Amino acid sequence: MSVQPVAVVLLNWNGWVDTIECLETLLRSDYPDFRVIVCDNASTDGSLEHIQAWAEGRLEAGGAEGFQRLRATPLAKPVPYVRLNAEQALQPPAHDVPLTLIDTGGNFGFAGGNNVGLRHALASGRFAYYWLLNNDTVVEPDSLGQLVARMAADRQAGIGGSTLRHYYAAQVVQVAGGSAYNPWRCRSTPLAANQPAAAPLDAAAIEQRMAYVAGASMMVSDAFLRDVGLMAEDYFLYYEEFDWARRAAGRYRLVYAPDSLVYHKEGGSIGTGARGKLSATALYYLQHNRVKFTRRFFPARLPLLYASMLLELGRAALRRDFFEMKWSLVALLGLPPRGLNTRKRQT
Structure with missing residues:
Protein backbone atom coordinates (compact mmCIF):
# COMPACT_ATOMS: atom_id res chain seq x y z
CA MET A 1 0.00 0.00 0.00
CA SER A 2 1.34 3.44 -0.92
CA VAL A 3 2.07 5.97 1.80
CA GLN A 4 -0.82 8.41 2.29
CA PRO A 5 0.32 12.02 2.81
CA VAL A 6 -0.92 13.73 5.98
CA ALA A 7 -1.33 17.38 6.96
CA VAL A 8 -1.01 17.95 10.73
CA VAL A 9 -2.71 21.12 12.01
CA LEU A 10 -1.77 22.63 15.39
CA LEU A 11 -3.62 25.62 16.85
CA ASN A 12 -1.65 28.04 19.02
CA TRP A 13 -2.92 30.82 21.24
CA ASN A 14 -0.34 32.33 23.60
CA GLY A 15 1.19 28.88 24.02
CA TRP A 16 4.48 28.83 22.16
CA VAL A 17 6.27 26.86 24.91
CA ASP A 18 3.76 24.02 24.56
CA THR A 19 3.75 24.27 20.78
CA ILE A 20 7.53 23.99 20.53
CA GLU A 21 7.57 20.96 22.83
CA CYS A 22 4.86 19.36 20.69
CA LEU A 23 6.76 20.10 17.48
CA GLU A 24 9.94 18.57 18.91
CA THR A 25 8.19 15.20 19.26
CA LEU A 26 5.89 15.49 16.24
CA LEU A 27 8.72 16.17 13.80
CA ARG A 28 10.44 13.02 15.06
CA SER A 29 7.49 10.91 13.89
CA ASP A 30 8.51 7.83 11.93
CA TYR A 31 5.70 8.32 9.40
CA PRO A 32 7.36 9.08 6.04
CA ASP A 33 5.06 11.71 4.50
CA PHE A 34 3.55 14.52 6.56
CA ARG A 35 3.62 18.30 6.79
CA VAL A 36 2.87 20.45 9.84
CA ILE A 37 0.77 23.63 9.83
CA VAL A 38 0.74 25.83 12.94
CA CYS A 39 -2.13 28.32 13.04
CA ASP A 40 -1.70 31.19 15.48
CA ASN A 41 -4.92 32.77 16.77
CA ALA A 42 -3.71 36.35 17.32
CA SER A 43 -1.37 35.56 20.21
CA THR A 44 -0.12 38.50 22.25
CA ASP A 45 3.02 36.78 23.60
CA GLY A 46 5.10 36.79 20.42
CA SER A 47 4.32 33.14 19.78
CA LEU A 48 5.13 33.09 16.08
CA GLU A 49 8.45 34.86 16.61
CA HIS A 50 9.40 32.35 19.32
CA ILE A 51 8.45 29.39 17.12
CA GLN A 52 10.48 30.88 14.26
CA ALA A 53 13.47 31.27 16.58
CA TRP A 54 13.13 27.62 17.60
CA ALA A 55 12.89 26.47 13.97
CA GLU A 56 16.05 28.44 13.17
CA GLY A 57 17.91 26.82 16.06
CA ARG A 58 18.06 29.97 18.20
CA LEU A 59 15.74 28.73 20.98
CA GLU A 60 15.76 25.48 22.94
CA ALA A 61 12.63 23.47 23.70
CA GLY A 62 11.61 22.67 27.26
CA GLY A 63 9.48 19.89 28.65
CA ALA A 64 9.02 17.43 31.48
CA GLU A 65 11.85 15.05 32.33
CA GLY A 66 9.61 12.05 31.76
CA PHE A 67 9.42 12.81 28.04
CA GLN A 68 13.11 13.37 27.36
CA ARG A 69 13.19 9.95 25.66
CA LEU A 70 10.92 11.33 22.92
CA ARG A 71 13.59 13.93 22.15
CA ALA A 72 16.59 11.60 22.46
CA THR A 73 17.19 11.54 18.70
CA PRO A 74 18.54 14.95 17.66
CA LEU A 75 16.17 17.03 15.54
CA ALA A 76 18.16 18.77 12.84
CA LYS A 77 18.00 22.56 12.85
CA PRO A 78 17.14 24.73 11.15
CA VAL A 79 13.71 23.30 10.37
CA PRO A 80 12.68 24.70 6.96
CA TYR A 81 9.51 26.76 7.29
CA VAL A 82 7.38 29.45 5.70
CA ARG A 83 5.30 32.09 7.45
CA LEU A 84 2.00 33.21 5.92
CA ASN A 85 -0.74 35.67 6.73
CA ALA A 86 -4.43 34.74 6.47
CA GLU A 87 -4.76 35.95 2.88
CA GLN A 88 -1.66 34.08 1.72
CA ALA A 89 -2.90 30.94 3.45
CA LEU A 90 -5.91 30.81 1.12
CA GLN A 91 -3.59 30.09 -1.80
CA PRO A 92 -2.08 26.68 -2.64
CA PRO A 93 1.31 26.22 -0.92
CA ALA A 94 4.12 27.75 -2.97
CA HIS A 95 6.85 25.89 -1.05
CA ASP A 96 6.96 22.26 0.07
CA VAL A 97 8.46 22.58 3.55
CA PRO A 98 8.00 20.54 6.76
CA LEU A 99 6.56 23.47 8.72
CA THR A 100 4.12 26.23 7.80
CA LEU A 101 3.30 29.03 10.26
CA ILE A 102 0.06 30.93 9.66
CA ASP A 103 -1.04 34.14 11.35
CA THR A 104 -4.82 33.69 11.20
CA GLY A 105 -5.45 37.41 11.71
CA GLY A 106 -7.70 37.03 14.75
CA ASN A 107 -8.82 34.83 17.59
CA PHE A 108 -11.38 32.60 15.91
CA GLY A 109 -11.63 29.88 18.51
CA PHE A 110 -10.88 26.19 18.11
CA ALA A 111 -12.85 25.55 14.92
CA GLY A 112 -12.09 28.85 13.21
CA GLY A 113 -8.35 28.65 13.83
CA ASN A 114 -8.06 25.02 12.78
CA ASN A 115 -10.18 25.66 9.70
CA VAL A 116 -7.59 28.17 8.46
CA GLY A 117 -5.03 25.37 8.44
CA LEU A 118 -7.44 22.88 6.90
CA ARG A 119 -8.30 25.28 4.06
CA HIS A 120 -4.61 25.80 3.35
CA ALA A 121 -3.97 22.05 3.29
CA LEU A 122 -7.04 21.41 1.11
CA ALA A 123 -5.80 24.00 -1.40
CA SER A 124 -2.74 21.84 -2.08
CA GLY A 125 -4.88 18.90 -3.20
CA ARG A 126 -2.24 16.39 -2.07
CA PHE A 127 -3.29 15.14 1.37
CA ALA A 128 -5.24 11.96 2.12
CA TYR A 129 -5.67 12.69 5.83
CA TYR A 130 -5.69 15.70 8.15
CA TRP A 131 -4.66 15.34 11.79
CA LEU A 132 -5.91 18.02 14.18
CA LEU A 133 -3.60 17.83 17.18
CA ASN A 134 -3.68 20.04 20.26
CA ASN A 135 -0.52 22.05 20.78
CA ASP A 136 -0.38 21.07 24.47
CA THR A 137 0.52 17.47 23.61
CA VAL A 138 3.54 15.30 22.95
CA VAL A 139 3.41 12.20 20.77
CA GLU A 140 5.18 8.89 20.34
CA PRO A 141 7.15 8.36 17.10
CA ASP A 142 4.51 5.95 15.77
CA SER A 143 1.40 7.85 16.95
CA LEU A 144 0.71 9.29 13.50
CA GLY A 145 1.36 6.01 11.68
CA GLN A 146 -0.93 4.07 14.01
CA LEU A 147 -3.75 6.55 13.41
CA VAL A 148 -3.31 6.46 9.63
CA ALA A 149 -3.29 2.64 9.66
CA ARG A 150 -6.62 2.50 11.52
CA MET A 151 -8.22 5.04 9.18
CA ALA A 152 -6.95 3.25 6.08
CA ALA A 153 -8.28 -0.10 7.32
CA ASP A 154 -11.91 1.06 7.15
CA ARG A 155 -13.23 2.58 3.93
CA GLN A 156 -16.06 4.25 5.88
CA ALA A 157 -13.74 5.82 8.45
CA GLY A 158 -14.35 9.55 8.63
CA ILE A 159 -12.89 10.60 11.98
CA GLY A 160 -10.27 8.73 14.00
CA GLY A 161 -9.04 9.18 17.55
CA SER A 162 -6.03 8.23 19.65
CA THR A 163 -5.46 7.06 23.20
CA LEU A 164 -4.94 10.26 25.19
CA ARG A 165 -2.95 9.91 28.39
CA HIS A 166 -2.39 12.53 31.05
CA TYR A 167 0.85 14.42 30.43
CA TYR A 168 1.42 14.81 34.17
CA ALA A 169 0.46 11.19 34.92
CA ALA A 170 1.48 9.28 31.81
CA GLN A 171 0.37 5.89 33.13
CA VAL A 172 -3.25 7.07 33.38
CA VAL A 173 -5.66 7.25 30.44
CA GLN A 174 -7.33 10.61 29.91
CA VAL A 175 -9.69 9.36 27.21
CA ALA A 176 -9.73 6.42 24.81
CA GLY A 177 -10.70 7.77 21.40
CA GLY A 178 -13.51 10.05 22.46
CA SER A 179 -16.69 10.30 24.50
CA ALA A 180 -20.05 8.61 24.89
CA TYR A 181 -23.21 10.71 25.11
CA ASN A 182 -26.09 10.45 27.56
CA PRO A 183 -29.19 11.79 25.78
CA TRP A 184 -31.20 12.04 29.01
CA ARG A 185 -28.71 14.35 30.72
CA CYS A 186 -27.35 15.90 27.50
CA ARG A 187 -23.85 15.21 28.79
CA SER A 188 -20.86 13.40 27.38
CA THR A 189 -18.54 11.03 29.26
CA PRO A 190 -14.89 10.45 28.25
CA LEU A 191 -14.36 6.76 27.53
CA ALA A 192 -11.94 4.85 29.78
CA ALA A 193 -11.12 8.07 31.64
CA ASN A 194 -8.65 7.65 34.52
CA GLN A 195 -8.11 3.95 33.88
CA PRO A 196 -4.55 2.63 34.33
CA ALA A 197 -2.75 2.68 30.98
CA ALA A 198 -1.78 -0.96 31.52
CA ALA A 199 -5.43 -2.05 31.64
CA PRO A 200 -6.67 -3.68 28.41
CA LEU A 201 -8.86 -1.56 26.14
CA ASP A 202 -11.56 -3.10 23.94
CA ALA A 203 -11.20 -1.01 20.78
CA ALA A 204 -14.34 -2.42 19.15
CA ALA A 205 -16.46 -1.68 22.22
CA ILE A 206 -15.05 1.83 22.43
CA GLU A 207 -15.87 2.51 18.78
CA GLN A 208 -19.41 1.28 19.38
CA ARG A 209 -19.95 3.67 22.30
CA MET A 210 -18.08 6.66 20.88
CA ALA A 211 -20.37 9.58 20.00
CA TYR A 212 -17.51 11.82 18.96
CA VAL A 213 -13.73 11.83 18.81
CA ALA A 214 -11.78 13.92 21.32
CA GLY A 215 -10.62 17.13 19.68
CA ALA A 216 -7.11 16.93 21.16
CA SER A 217 -6.24 14.25 18.57
CA MET A 218 -8.66 13.97 15.70
CA MET A 219 -7.87 12.70 12.19
CA VAL A 220 -10.26 13.15 9.28
CA SER A 221 -10.09 11.76 5.77
CA ASP A 222 -9.96 13.91 2.66
CA ALA A 223 -13.25 12.41 1.48
CA PHE A 224 -14.90 13.27 4.80
CA LEU A 225 -13.64 16.86 4.74
CA ARG A 226 -14.79 17.51 1.18
CA ASP A 227 -18.17 15.85 1.76
CA VAL A 228 -19.12 16.95 5.29
CA GLY A 229 -17.20 20.23 5.25
CA LEU A 230 -15.12 22.12 7.79
CA MET A 231 -15.94 22.46 11.47
CA ALA A 232 -18.77 24.79 12.46
CA GLU A 233 -17.21 28.05 13.66
CA ASP A 234 -20.11 29.41 15.69
CA TYR A 235 -19.20 27.43 18.82
CA PHE A 236 -15.82 29.17 19.35
CA LEU A 237 -14.84 26.61 22.00
CA TYR A 238 -16.23 23.14 22.87
CA TYR A 239 -18.75 20.93 21.03
CA GLU A 240 -17.19 21.52 17.60
CA GLU A 241 -16.06 17.89 17.33
CA PHE A 242 -19.47 16.56 18.40
CA ASP A 243 -21.16 18.80 15.82
CA TRP A 244 -18.80 17.39 13.17
CA ALA A 245 -19.64 13.82 14.15
CA ARG A 246 -23.38 14.47 14.10
CA ARG A 247 -23.22 16.05 10.65
CA ALA A 248 -21.45 12.93 9.36
CA ALA A 249 -23.76 10.42 11.09
CA GLY A 250 -24.87 7.61 8.79
CA ARG A 251 -22.23 8.42 6.19
CA TYR A 252 -18.92 7.95 8.00
CA ARG A 253 -17.70 5.88 10.92
CA LEU A 254 -15.81 7.00 14.00
CA VAL A 255 -12.75 4.81 14.60
CA TYR A 256 -10.19 4.40 17.36
CA ALA A 257 -6.47 3.62 17.15
CA PRO A 258 -5.52 2.35 20.64
CA ASP A 259 -1.78 2.31 19.94
CA SER A 260 -1.71 5.92 18.76
CA LEU A 261 -0.51 7.44 22.04
CA VAL A 262 -0.80 11.17 22.74
CA TYR A 263 0.10 12.78 26.08
CA HIS A 264 -2.16 15.75 26.76
CA LYS A 265 -1.69 18.55 29.28
CA GLU A 266 -5.41 19.41 29.03
CA GLY A 267 -6.22 23.09 29.16
CA GLY A 268 -3.05 24.60 27.72
CA SER A 269 -4.68 25.19 24.35
CA ILE A 270 -7.47 27.32 25.81
CA GLY A 271 -5.75 29.14 28.62
CA THR A 272 -6.92 27.00 31.53
CA GLY A 273 -4.56 25.47 34.00
CA ALA A 274 -3.32 21.98 33.20
CA ARG A 275 -4.52 20.75 36.59
CA GLY A 276 -6.65 23.67 37.73
CA LYS A 277 -10.25 24.79 37.44
CA LEU A 278 -11.89 25.85 34.22
CA SER A 279 -11.39 29.48 33.30
Missing part, protein backbone atom coordinates in the same frame (compact mmCIF):
# COMPACT_ATOMS: atom_id res chain seq x y z
CA ALA A 280 -14.38 31.78 32.91
CA THR A 281 -14.05 31.52 29.11
CA ALA A 282 -13.97 27.72 29.20
CA LEU A 283 -16.84 27.44 31.68
CA TYR A 284 -19.06 29.85 29.77
CA TYR A 285 -18.59 28.19 26.37
CA LEU A 286 -18.92 24.69 27.80
CA GLN A 287 -22.40 25.52 29.09
CA HIS A 288 -23.43 27.91 26.31
CA ASN A 289 -22.54 25.43 23.57
CA ARG A 290 -24.20 22.58 25.42
CA VAL A 291 -27.45 24.47 24.86
CA LYS A 292 -26.58 25.43 21.28
CA PHE A 293 -25.65 21.87 20.29
CA THR A 294 -28.77 20.37 21.88
CA ARG A 295 -31.01 22.95 20.21
CA ARG A 296 -29.38 22.19 16.84
CA PHE A 297 -29.44 18.39 16.91
CA PHE A 298 -31.78 17.28 19.73
CA PRO A 299 -34.34 20.09 20.22
CA ALA A 300 -36.87 17.80 21.90
CA ARG A 301 -34.37 17.28 24.73
CA LEU A 302 -34.02 20.95 25.62
CA PRO A 303 -36.37 20.71 28.65
CA LEU A 304 -34.23 17.87 30.02
CA LEU A 305 -31.11 19.94 29.46
CA TYR A 306 -32.48 23.01 31.25
CA ALA A 307 -33.59 20.87 34.19
CA SER A 308 -30.14 19.28 34.39
CA MET A 309 -28.40 22.66 34.27
CA LEU A 310 -30.63 24.04 37.03
CA LEU A 311 -29.74 21.06 39.22
CA GLU A 312 -26.06 21.72 38.56
CA LEU A 313 -26.55 25.37 39.52
CA GLY A 314 -28.12 24.23 42.77
CA ARG A 315 -25.16 21.98 43.53
CA ALA A 316 -22.77 24.86 42.80
CA ALA A 317 -24.77 27.03 45.22
CA LEU A 318 -24.47 24.38 47.95
CA ARG A 319 -20.70 24.35 47.38
CA ARG A 320 -20.73 28.17 47.44
CA ASP A 321 -18.97 28.11 44.09
CA PHE A 322 -20.09 31.56 42.99
CA PHE A 323 -17.63 31.63 40.07
CA GLU A 324 -19.25 28.56 38.48
CA MET A 325 -22.72 29.87 39.32
CA LYS A 326 -22.08 33.20 37.62
CA TRP A 327 -20.77 31.90 34.31
CA SER A 328 -23.16 28.96 34.13
CA LEU A 329 -26.09 31.33 34.71
CA VAL A 330 -24.81 33.78 32.08
CA ALA A 331 -24.63 30.89 29.60
CA LEU A 332 -28.01 29.48 30.58
CA LEU A 333 -29.74 32.85 30.15
CA GLY A 334 -28.00 33.47 26.82
CA LEU A 335 -26.43 36.72 28.02
CA PRO A 336 -23.42 38.20 26.18
CA PRO A 337 -20.10 37.02 27.67
CA ARG A 338 -18.73 40.44 28.61
CA GLY A 339 -15.13 40.47 29.73
CA LEU A 340 -14.23 37.09 28.22
CA ASN A 341 -11.59 36.34 25.61
CA THR A 342 -13.86 35.98 22.59
CA ARG A 343 -13.13 36.18 18.93
CA LYS A 344 -11.74 39.32 17.41
CA ARG A 345 -10.14 40.33 14.15
CA GLN A 346 -6.93 42.25 13.92
CA THR A 347 -7.32 45.63 12.25
